[in-house]
Amino acid sequence: MPRLRCDECDREISPLTTRSNLRWIKDRAHLAREVLRHSNDGLDSWMMESLAFLDEHGEHGVSVLA
Ligand SMILES: [Zn+2]
Numbered sequence: 001m002p003r004l005r006c007d008e009c010d011r012e013i014s015p016l017t018t019r020s021n022l023r024w025i026k027d028r029a030h031l032a033r034e035v036l037r038h039s040n041d042g043l044d045s046w047m048m049e050s051l052a053f054l055d056e057h058g059e060h061g062v063s064v065l066a
Pocket of ligand 1: 006007008009010056057060
């Protein structure tokens with residue numbers, strides 16, 4: 001199962017999506033937040049979950065694991 005991991009905090013999450021989607025959102029979190037800001041319907045739950053994790057750990061060095 002693909003997951004996002006913070007090595008500094010030793011924490012990880014496994015949003016229900018593909019590894020390439022996790023890569024995408026990790027590299028483009030700022031873009032995903034813009035989409036969220038302009039969306040009335042909200043984002044898919046994997047996006048919400050990933051963005052919350054990146055908000056907390058984005059400065060720590062997050063990796064995408066398979
Ligand atoms: Zn962290």
